[in-house]
Amino acid sequence: MSTTLRVGIDVGGTNTDAVVLDDDDRVVAAAKRPTSPDVTEGLRAALDAVLAALPEPGMEKRVKRVMLGTTHATNAILERRALGRVAVLRLGAPATTSVPPLSEWPDDLRDTVAAGAAIVRGGYFVDGSEIAPLDEDAVRKFAATTPADAIAVTGVFSPAGADQENRVAEIIRAEIGDVPVSLSHEIGSLGLLERENATVLNAALYGVARDVTAALHEALRSRGLEVETYFAQNDGTLMAVDYAARYPVLTIGSGPANSLRGAAYLSGVTDAIVADVGGTSTDLGVLVGGFPRESAAAVEIGGVTTNFRMPDILSIALGGGTIVGAEPRSVGYRIGTEALVFGGSTPTMTDAAVAAGRGTVGTRPVPEEWRERLARAVRAADEAVADAVDRVALGRADRPLVAVGGGAFLLADRVPGAREVIRPAHAEVANAVGAAIALASGRLETIVPASGAGNPRARLIDKAKEEAAARAVAAGADPATVQIVELSEIPLSYLPEPAVRLHVKAAGPLARQAG
Amino acid sequence: MVKAPRMQARITLEDVAALARGCAVLGTGGGGDVRPGAIAARRAIREYGDVPLVTLNELPGDALVLPLSGIGAPTVSNEMVHGADEAVRIAEEIERIFGRPPAAVMSSEIGGGNGVAPVAWAARLGLPLLDADAMGRAFPEVQMVSMYVAGIPANLVVMTDVVGNVVTIRPIDGLWSERVARAVCVAAGSSALMADYVLTARECAGAVIEGTVSRAIAVGRATEGAADPLAALTAELGAVRLITGKLADLERRTTGGFARGTATIEGTGDDRGRTLTLEIQNENLVAVEDGRVRAMVPDLITVVDTQTATAIQTEGLRYGQRVTVLAWPCDPLWRTPKGLETAGPRAFGYDMDYLPVEEIASSSGPTSGEAA
Incomplete structure (x- = not known):
């Protein structure tokens, strides 16, 4: 027997569930343990229980991958615990100054997270031209005078033009070295303040992500497991651990997505209503083409x-x-x-x-x-x-x-x-199964012309597809099998040329491990 | 609950949420998201203090009223948020032209984001907000304002963009005002701040729609803590409930810069078996059931979440939502011949004669919902 095994773990509000699946995605063992207040203890208990439930001794040696859907990040934000201090930089002045960063944050969370904030000249118009050239001196000065655990950078219209944000990352690297930087175009979609918020939360969670990863690896090592680890994200797909370390905020809300994906897999249907009945509530969601239907609400x-x-x-x-x-x-x-x-x-x-x-x-x-x-x-x-x-x-x-x-x-x-x-x-x-069988994905949102007129639109859409696929591969997907699983357009009003908001998602099975 | 009108003397931090909710309801599906304006308003009140809310007769006759609105694409202004000093640049230009500073800010459009954002601009300028606007709802075009209907010449438009350009337009009429302002807006990146129809308080009488800011706040307050938010909102608006159901179909198309579409709502519960279609051009314009029009522009038609009575904007409509469609009378000004010529069904390309929503309701029997 040379087949490999993988473990899916899902941390829920009441229980932490764990399963072991074989190469054919058959459930080999399953276990349920109460979720502990610190999450990690319950996680270890569930891991122990599911390994103990394996039908043959020594089988745990064949576990090669562990997929974890966890509430660590959510809890850290809710409890304002273990969050890093973030220097918040916005590229957009003289635009956007009517609402400075973190304006609507609860005071205690702002006090915990904010190391300082600045709006420097920069950003793009909707047509891709610059609102102002990036004020590189201001970026240097801000980085040098704002000690922080991480830096969050949000540029106006960066989902449609990322050059300035990328340039800021370079400057920061050259200026102060290895401090982690969150770039908003990698985190969220159009809507400056909401994307900025998500980007700042992401930067604040780097430490939490490190701690969880370390705790998980320690738990695995002490049980003699040498495995690759993945984190579940909120759209029902996986991120390789080094990718998750850069985008910890995307792990928030992975539970319902896992349960929907697990239900799809276990039942063999891809279009269905799913009802997940727990101890206190029933969560209903909808599977469309094997993926959870997403909410439009903020x-x-x-x-x-x-x-x-x-x-x-x-x-x-x-x-x-x-x-x-x-x-x-x-x-x-x-x-x-x-x-x-x-x-x-x-x-x-x-x-x-x-x-x-x-x-x-x-x-x-x-x-x-x-x-x-x-x-x-x-x-x-x-x-x-x-x-x-x-x-x-x-x-x-x-x-x-x-x-x-x-x-x-x-x-x-x-x-x-x-x-x-x-x-x-x-x-x-089902939720732990969902974590174990998930695909890796990447997504992208940008603005493209609404209608025909041939090449620019087609080229932009192709480029968006390629970028989404590249992000899926970066998250761990096999380049050979990654495909576009979602492509939607929402018309925009009041623009001189009809345009749409294009949303692309690519996903694929995890790349095979070497060996 | 006591329904006595609450005298609203100033807008505080706590009023902003209710104002925003009310403006969303008065937006009839358009007018832009209220959230960015609410965020800016809260931010400005924190920094510059409460905004006094004044009525026309509290202003001297020659006091300048500054109608302000954001113009452009909501998706753009949600991303390229306004700069802090745009209102200041416009006020300075007004003072340069008139030789005196404006005395109060007015919302040009109470429906949607432009109903809330003026609170931020007034706070920034240290001016009171006039309890009035130029629409009593939301409309898509610059000339669709009460001043135009009242025959006041549209002879001045002042615009500024996020980088600091100030453009003063002396158009020959309201239609040109729309045409030139739109072109400037495009050049400015599809988002700009605009003052048009700068008036004295004396000229405002009969040419603006009074009481709409406090009405928006009252509409927003009506659902606060209500056991039945939908009933509370319907009563506060004096609305006809056209249908309660679910959004069964949504067809969108963008033509001529406007988001057009048709929404189909299939009745549920007591309304099972009925179907209402909504014709949309940024705003909800015409509601039709069984080939019969049940409400039409300029009367207000708003889609709300049936459970929470929260207004749902055109861009937020999604297949499957549980919604109720409410319709209620517009300001009498829009029912005058000039008002209907400006913003009646034909102004939007619907070949139909205007019929007031309450008349349609009373002539169609008891099955079509209750007129409150």
Whole structure:
């Protein structure tokens, strides 16, 4: 047996899940452990548990890759912990000065993160000409007089023209050496303030990324594992660890994306509604062509608005621990002692599902006197699920619903608005599977002419595709199989020449390892 | 809830969010994103203090009112954010021309971002904001303003761009004003700050739409903490609920610089089986059901999220959203012959006679939603 194995780990709000997959993407072992407050401890426990669950001794030696979807970055921002101090540089004066960097940040987060901020002359107009030539002296002076752990650089219209940002990175390298620099055109899309926010958060997270990587590598080394490591990002794809070290902010929100991708893989369907039923809530999302449908709404992280593309998720208060009659409260991880079927005294949705014959969880039958109330709760939950499915399904009732997560048995076998309900094997660890099977990706957003007129438009679109593919390869994708998986255009209004905002995403399987 | 009108004497940091929400509702799908203006307004209030909100009769007759608006592509102004001193350059040019400084800032367009951003410009200039605007909503073209309808000559436009150019235009009429200003805007990178129709307070009487800033704040406040935000908003606006449903189809096309499109909303719940189509040219202009027009420009038509009653702009419309379409009467000024000629359905290429939304609603029976 020479096949290699890989481990997928997903850190969730309640549980940290881990799976081991073989070369044919078959699940060889799975484990679930409570998520610890520091995240890392739960991660180690889940890793130990899943390795212990391998069917043959010594199999762990065949693990060659570990994919991790984690909440370290999110927690660091929410708790304002372990964040680096960032020198924030904007290229755009005399434009943009009405709103200086970090204007809308919560005071405590700004105090934690900001080492200083400046708006220097530079940036581009929408047509690619310079608002002002880059003020290189001002850049040097700012870099030299603003000691910081990292520097975030955001230029006006840099997604359409990155030269000035790249030049700033060169100047900083020449001026003060090896301080990490976040360039906004590599992080986000159009919308200066939101992209700048994301870029500053990214720069603030370098230390966190280093710590997580070190902790993960240490955990792997101490278990005798010599592996390549990857991090899951928020669109359901992977980044090689050295790439993730440069773009840690992209790991935020990877959980729902992992669960959607895992559901796609386990069920074998690429277009479906996915319901991930956990302990306190059910997250519904939509798979389109095997990838999560993305939300158009601005995403707020720790009080800061960003323009990340996150999966479009609808959450309803329905989980295995949800207390009947006291929704949306949940008994959470105490389900094993408090639910009626475990001899406790709290009626939960788990009890309701067992009473309705949907599962055989627990150690004792549901007491007779509860049955009517629980039956009502099941009917109400079914209606809530049907309504939520309808809301995310956009009026299409021809797709299946894939039920995953530890509480998937709560869902009925028939759900209005879904063609059928699919319950794949290993559904309870779909998120960890999603992390393990993910592709590597790259994305790009820019502005191109809206219509025909031949070459400029076609050339720009080709260039955008190439750049997205190059970014996917940099993230770890195999150059031979990387392909464009998404290409969308949104018309822009009030421009002299009709133009569109072009969004391109490329993805591909991870490149084969040497050896 | 007490519905007594709240006397709004100044705009504070806390008012900006409500103003922004209200301006989004009055934007009828256009007018640009309110968020950048709200960010700039909060920033300017923090730096320069609250902005007094004054009524026309609080200003001396010869006081100069400075109508300010951003002009250009929203995608551009969200990326190439305004400079801090643009309003100052325009005020200086006005003083150079008139021999006296402006006494108050006015929003040219209360709907969308241009309803909120003037708070920032007024704060920066240390001037009060006039509780009025020139549209009572959002419109796409420069001549679609109350001053034009009132017959005031459009003889002065002052524009400035992000790098500091100042352009003063003496157009021969409102249509040329639009044409030249648009060309300047393009040269300026598709985003500029503009003052047009600089008026004395005396000239403003009857030529501006009064009370719209405090109305926007009231509209924004109506949904705050409301158990049923949609009902609260509908009542505050005195709106007709055209349909509650989901966005079932969205066709977009960009022609002549305008984002045009058709949105189809299929009814849900009580409205199941009904279908409403919205004709869009930056703003929501005409609502049609079963071949019958249910509301049309210049009356206001806004798409809101059914649960939160938050306005959804044209560019934010997405297939599958749960929405309610509200329509309510425009300012009487737009219903005059000159008003309809300027911004009625035919001004946007729809060959139809204008019918007020409340008349359509009352003649179409009880099934078409309640007029509040």
